[in-house]
Amino acid sequence: MTDRTAAWQPSALELDRRLHRRRASRRSVLIALVSTVAFAAIAGWLVVTSPNWEAVRQTFFNVEIAAESFPRILEGLWLNIRVLFFATIVVAIVGTLLAVMRSLRGPVFFPVRALATGYTDLFRGLPVLIVLYLVGFGIPGLNPEVRIPVAVLGTIAISLCYSAYVAEVLRAGMEAVHPSQRVAARSLGLSHAKTLRLVVIPQALRKVVPALMNDFVSMQKDVGLISVLGAVDAIRQAQIVQATTYNFTPYVVAGLLFVALSFPMIRLTDHVSARMATREQTGGTV
Template identity: 40%
Template sequence: MSAGHSTLTTLGAGPAKSAAPPAALPTAAASVAAVLATVALTATAAASVSRVLPGSGPTVAAGAVVVAAAVLTLLRPALRAVRSARRAATAWSEQRRTDARRAASEAREDAWTALGWCLAALVLLGAVWFLCTNDRAVQRTFFDGQVIGISLKETASAFGTNLFIAVVAQVLILAWGLALALARMAPGRAGRPLRLLATTYIDGFRAVPAIIIIYLIGFGLPLAEVPFLSSLSPVWFAILALTLTYGAYVAEVFRAGIESVPPGQTAAARSLGLSQSATLRHVVLPQATRRVVPPLLNDFISLQKDTALVNVIGTIDAFNQSKIFASNHFNLSAVTVVAGLFILITIPQARLVDRLVAREQRRGKGA
């Protein structure tokens, strides 16, 4: 037994595997050094900002608060990491292997936490430097409070046009996209012409940028004097162009959802006597629609952003209105207002998409 035990130890098995102590102190020390460097950069940036911004007294006080917050936020996990690393070394010397590994794991976790916060602080410092560089030229160009106050009301009112275009187009896109998807999946030889037409349409409109479709429809239909269509307003030209463009994308989303429904569902419905159309309407489409809600919402988020493209045909939307203010004041703060309005409506929808995706994943795991 002793010879075998000695052989295993020599080969690295058994107790030799745990011979090396957990080395967490270098990582903890590196996190402390990174924190001190970040705090020094924060103090330097705060001093620079106090020289640039007006009102030195309040600015200096705000800078001191920022530096103190950085110290408290960044230094605490780094110091915890050092303490845990020392505790790990002590436990290892006392032959308490489990406690040593646990303390070393805690030290590494706290050290990486401190380093992560340091990285975030450096990104924020870069943003502050960018805004304050060149005597606050960037801040005055994009975030001038006076221009924002002057343009906010009219820009927000014009943003209603973007919302109207997006909402109406979404309704039309859903119907048109579903029709294209069903045509793309038309069964048998009788459906071959429909499949060919739908495939050609989808491929063509997905290949052409939306701004070109908007331009062609917004200016082409009035020039061609097409009956009824040529008399539409620019807003409805924009709705028509976006419907034709995004209908191709939504058709592919619907098709993917329909094809994801297990064939056994269709077979079971047909065995119960349901017709092909009834099976599609009552069995396949409800399941497919539930599965494609997240990608549909993603497409509609893109649609809302693309409503800003309608300015090329003269529609007075938020972007066009902001450009008027920008040209009058030689300042782009009004355009920043438009960006903020789009952020306000798109970020909540993006978070909704994330929640729906997570719910579908949980439902799939539960199944």
């Protein structure tokens, strides 16, 4: 009984294997660190030793102008964040409705499927910039007496485009759910709507989470395009400062702020993708 309850101890061979893996891991990290530092040093040296580097530095990386323009650009970024917030809600709702409309079966639903298909084909093919121009200048032209805020028009345009992208991603996830899941749900007495809401859509979301998150990362960048409508967002503020200083540093500041805005979502997307890949490889439920 004492021998059976004794704590398990790894063998000498297992200890040697663990030590070898730790050494290999440390060696890999060291090589990666050295190669990264060497590459950065060489790239930096090539840039700094360029003949016109000083002029480029003053034009694009002027610290004084960056510090002066930062508060104004940050204030403009708040408009981009508000547009992103409302556009995300609209895209999630409309994209889901479109995906459901395209998944309806039966000839009676053909007009609904055709409408959803035409919508997704149209707005996936149109560039976001053109949609912004069409919405931003077309809708106010219908009734010039009613003044619509530019931020609202930009939100509508962004939502129209990305609803089509999200709808196709969701539809692909719904079609990836095995038909037996629908049959089993209907055999239990669930209606078509409850089958979609309780069985199909939850499984579809788990399958396409990385793709959906990538779409929302792209939308975070494209909200900066609302500046073409005259919205005083981060990019428009950078353009105003650039016009007064004749320096492109404000654009660099705006770009870094957009990177900071997108970075958490990018890292979360990578984490979720890696986690789902690990679960698939280990046979877990996706």
